[in-house]
Every structure is written in C-alpha cells, then in structure tokens.
Amino acid sequence: MRVHVADHPLVTHKLTVLRDRTTPSPTFRALAEELVTLLAYEATRSVRTEPVSIETPVAPTTGLTISDPPPLVVPILRAGLGMLQGMVRLVPTAEVGFLGMVRDEQTLQPAIYAERLPDDLANRQCFVLDPMLATGGSLIAAIGYLFARGAVDVTAICLIAAPEGLAAVERATEGRDVTVVLGALDERLNEVGYIVPGLGDAGDRLYGTV
Ligand code: PRP
Numbered sequence: 001m002r003v004h005v006a007d008h009p010l011v012t013h014k015l016t017v018l019r020d021r022t023t024p025s026p027t028f029r030a031l032a033e034e035l036v037t038l039l040a041y042e043a044t045r046s047v048r049t050e051p052v053s054i055e056t057p058v059a060p061t062t063g064l065t066i067s068d069p070p071p072l073v074v075p076i077l078r079a080g081l082g083m084l085q086g087m088v089r090l091v092p093t094a095e096v097g098f099l100g101m102v103r104d105e106q107t108l109q110p111a112i113y114a115e116r117l118p119d120d121l122a123n124r125q126c127f128v129l130d131p132m133l134a135t136g137g138s139l140i141a142a143i144g145y146l147f148a149r150g151a152v153d154v155t156a157i158c159l160i161a162a163p164e165g166l167a168a169v170e171r172a173t174e175g176r177d178v179t180v181v182l183g184a185l186d187e188r189l190n191e192v193g194y195i196v197p198g199l200g201d202a203g204d205r206l207y208g209t210v
Pocket residue numbers: 076077078079080101102103104108110130131132133134135136137138139165193201202203204
C-alpha cells in the first residue's frame with residue numbers, strides 16, 4: 001500500500017481551521033472541498049492517460065488525455081459527499097458512484113446501507129472519498145466491495161487518519177493495488193474510536209446531527 005501524507009502549508013492551514021470547534025458548517029463545507037482539490041492533485045498522479053493528437057494554432061502536436069473508461073469517484077455517504085465537488089472540479093470527466101456506510105458507534109463496525117455503482121468495475125480506477133479514516137473499518141469494507149466488483153486499483157483520499165486505522169487498512173489490503181492520500185496523520189484513536197486531535201464527527205460538522 002502506498003501512503004502519501006500532504007506536506008504543504010496550505011493543506012495544514014486549511015485543516016487547522018477545519019479542526020477548530022468554532023468553525024461553522026458553511027466554512028467547514030467550503031474547506032472540505034478546497035482540501036480535497038489540493039489532495040486530488042497528488043491522488044491522481046497515476047491516473048491512466050493515452051496519447052492524443054491535436055493542432056495548436058501554431059503546429060500539430062501530441063498530448064495526453066484521460067483514458068476510457070474514466071476514473072470512478074466513490075464518495076462514502078454521508079461525510080464523503082462533502083468532498084465530491086472538490087474532486088470533480090479537478091476531474092470533470094470522472095463518473096461518480098455512491099456507497100452509503102455507517103459505523104455503529106458502540107461496536108465500531110461498519111455497515112453498507114446504500115449502493116449505486118456500475119455493475120462491472122473491471123479495469124476501473126476508483127477514487128474513494130471519505131474525510132475520516134479512524135479504525136479503518138469503513139475504508140476496508142469500501143475497498144473490499146470495489147475489488148469484489150472487479151476494480152483494479154483503488155486510491156482513497158482522506159482528510160485525517162489515525163495510525164491504528166491506517167495500519168489496519170494496510171494489513172487488510174496486502175497484495176492489492178491501494179493508495180491512501182492523507183491531509184494529516186494524527187496521533188491516535190481515543191477509547192470511543194475518535195481520531196485525536198481529529199475534528200470530531202465529520203458528518204455532523206458538515207450537515208448537522210440527524
Ligand atoms: C465516519 C467517517 C467514516 C467512518 C470512519 O462516518 O465519515 O466513514 O466514520 O470510521 P472508521 O474508520 O472507524 O470506520 P460515519 O459512520 O460517522 O457516518 P456519516 O458519514 O454518515 O456521519
């Protein structure tokens with residue numbers, strides 16, 4: 001598994017505002033979008049491309065275009081939805097599929113409650129969006145689901161991760177083509193499975209408590 005932790009002052013600055021408990025939802029939403037656009041630049045470094053012939057006003061030349069089938073972006077509902085616009089702004093030709101997952105806050109086990117993805121993911125490059133990688137249970141389940149449908153490589157973009165969860169994802173995806181791009185790798189999980197210092201409940205901070 002490849003792991004890339006963003007090392008850029010703009011990412012750290014925006015994450016600091018995001019973490020602040022006094023930051024209101026509208027600002028939180030705007031920052032989540034901006035952050036994913038910055039992280040997507042790194043996450044799409046290996047996006048598949050093919051040569052294309054074009055003519056500039058001056059001369060014919062060969063450039064690159066994103067290959068078909070296009071990348072599939074999969075936000076994990078609910079909180080991953082807050083990252084979608086920032087991603088498709090950078091890759092407007094991407095297709096979008098949805099996975100709805102919720103973590104049981106007592107057992108910390110994830111459950112899939114909704115799915116809208118192409119039936120056949122054979123040969124698809126998938127980009128999973130989820131702001132928080134805590135125990136890793138949700139991301140492991142999401143990646144497993146995509147590989148079971150035929151995906152060949154999966155890149156996850158997460159704003160913040162806990163070391164315990166990142167290690168769990170690495171163990172669970174051994175031998176698979178998986179990349180995780182992070183805004184920050186935090187200190188640890190607390191006794192109720194929250195990332196420390198983290199930012200609290202990402203879904204609630206984006207959308208309020210439901
Ligand atoms: C949050 C977060 C991840 C998951 C991370 O979602 O968005 O999906 O928890 O925790 P894990 O790594 O321990 O599995 P949550 O279940 O709170 O649902 P929500 O997005 O609807 O708020």
